[in-house]
Amino acid sequence: MTTETTGTADEASLFGPKSQFSAFFDDPRWALAMIRATVLEAAHPQIGAALVDNSTFVAHPWRRLRNTFLSMRRMFGTDPAVREREAARLNRLHARMSGSDSRGRAYDAMDRATRAWVVATLFESAVTMCRLSGQPLDQDTMERMYAEYRAFLAALDGDAAELPEDLNDFWRYFDRVVENELENTEAARVILYRLFDHLPAPALLDGAPTLWAAGRAVAGPLLGAITVASLPEPYRRRAGLPEMPGAPTLMQGAYLAAGLARFLPEGWINAESIIEALSLSPDSDDPRARTVTALRSRMKRASALLRLLTPLSGDTNPDPAPSAGTEENRRSAEEFFRRVLDQTGDGHLDWPDLAAMARELSTRLDLDEPEEARLYDAFAAWWRELQTALDTDGDGRVSAEEYATAVPSLAGPALIRVAEVLFDATDKDGNGSIDADEYRTLFRTAFHRDLTTADGAYGQSAFVGDFLSFMAGRRTGTPYDPLLADA
Missing domain, CATH: 1.10.238.10 (EF-hand)
Incomplete structure (x- = not known):
């Protein structure tokens, strides 16, 4: 009984607000790390095929972001019952995703090795995030965080056998998959070159398409270049990804700038509040909706002014003219x-x-x-x-x-x-x-x-x-x- 109690306590210590994972939730660097991890996931042939066939990340990326964020909150929360329920929901969701890619290769979202790779990309991207921002993790912190991610995988699969127990073995495993299994998949290309260039506006900014298009025209290529530069060199070489002049410096600067958020007072950046605000609809009764509605009105005026001063060419999604249907x-x-x-x-x-x-x-x-x-x-x-x-x-x-x-x-x-x-x-x-x-x-x-x-x-x-x-x-x-x- 003592052993069982100790095991439960050890597992509980890997989750909750004191976990290393939770410390990253409100860290702006985590956004860059998540994009990078998603590309590495999509570069795996099985995951890439499943994303292309089943995911809403192209048409509804903000909804996908919110759902993923809430799911991770539940999985890394303190309540084991909530974690177990969420794991069961995710397993039912993944059990419905299977098929074959354009080359006839089968994929199954319940494949244990593939699911382990998803967890591996999250862990490795978190470590890389800290390293690129000039705040590398010490060995003890990496060991603890790796144990947290293995516990996350065990909550989904029942055990974490698909990931090496030892952290040193993990790095060999990660390098092997990157060098031998990852491909320039359609899903990876969509994320790097289509998603950023055509990212639809979140609900918060849906009323100002011209303003959103102007910002996206600048930020989209920058995000793509930063993400490509942060990917492992063997994958960039095998996938034939472009080496843009100055991209490594731009990438390093982005991570360093995001890392400066650690000097802000605690609580100033709250990822959940930001995601919820982006998802607010105009008719929401949330108290923040009134502020958002006023902001929408100002953005529409700014959008109209921008359209008058600097007409944009190309795919700018101009404000649609009223139609009979409208x-x-x-x-x-x-x-x-x-x-x-x-x-x-x-x-x-x-x-x-x-x-x-x-x-x-x-x-x-x-x-x-x-x-x-x-x-x-x-x-x-x-x-x-x-x-x-x-x-x-x-x-x-x-x-x-x-x-x-x-x-x-x-x-x-x-x-x-x-x-x-x-x-x-x-x-x-x-x-x-x-x-x-x-x-x-x-x-x-x-x-x-x-x-x-x-x-x-x-x-x-x-x-x-x-x-x-x-x-x-x-x-x-x-x-x-x-x-x-x-x-």
Whole structure:
């Protein structure tokens, strides 16, 4: 019994606010390290294929960032029950991701060696982050942090056998994978050259596309150059990545500048608050939303001034002119397809897009396995219905053109069933209506005025009607916009 208690205490000491991992959560350098780690993950053939087929990181990167951040918070928190529940959720999520890449090579998101590589990139990027910013970790700190990451892997897989026990052996393992297994995958190229150049604005800045495009035109190439310069030299050589003049100096300067944040008073930089603020929608009842709304108004004026003074060429996403569809608070078929249906951003609608919707809804509602399975099954049935109705060329997916020519057939029985299952999942107490707390869990805002009823609840009929109005009627200004359309 003493041994078991000691083991539990040792494991607990590797998580929580006193862990080395938690010390990095509010560190600006961590953002650079996470981008670098993501590229190294995407360069692995199995992970790269899974990302291209299933991930929403291209079309909805800010949502992906928020979900990843919250997941890591849960995994490295002090509550073992929360950690176990989150690990189970992640395993169910990954169990649904398998297939083959463009060369016919199979991938499986539950492959233990592949999952170990994800953890390895996080650890190595954290160590590199400290080294590049002039604050290298001492051996004892590295040993402790490595133990934390192995404990993280053990929480997911049951053990950490796929990562070497000894830190010195880890470096040999890491170098071997970099030199022999990593490739110039499509996913890695997308992150380095497409994502930064075409990064959609977060909800906070969605109202000022010209201003966002101007900032992105400068910051995007810089982030790409910094990330490439920070990657291991053997991978840069094998992948044929460009060696830009001055990039190493730029990269070193970026890490050093980010490292200066350690001189700021404690609490001045809070990653969770920043991510939450970026995700605020205009109609949120969060107290910060009023400040954000005022900021949006100022940014729109600045955007208009910038457009007058310095017209930009190329892909600047200018403010769209009002259209008939906009005047009716409806998206065009093309815009709805791009912003809502094509969740993975590959230009087509297929099962991974609807699975991504189910995944986001399940995450928001923190569903257990039975409810999660029901929601996925409902979306799978909807996909079969869509494929039958819209896939006219029989290629197994739906193009934007096929969708535009057959929009009326979108609202079939399967979509209605999705709305009903989603209502049941949101109605936690099963009383047949959604109260204010349940509504907030799904939409992260309070009831809209037009939804408030005499008994302060939201019935199934109204819920289903609003869902169909959004999905089939392409209505804007609904609570589903920040849920499924925002980046």
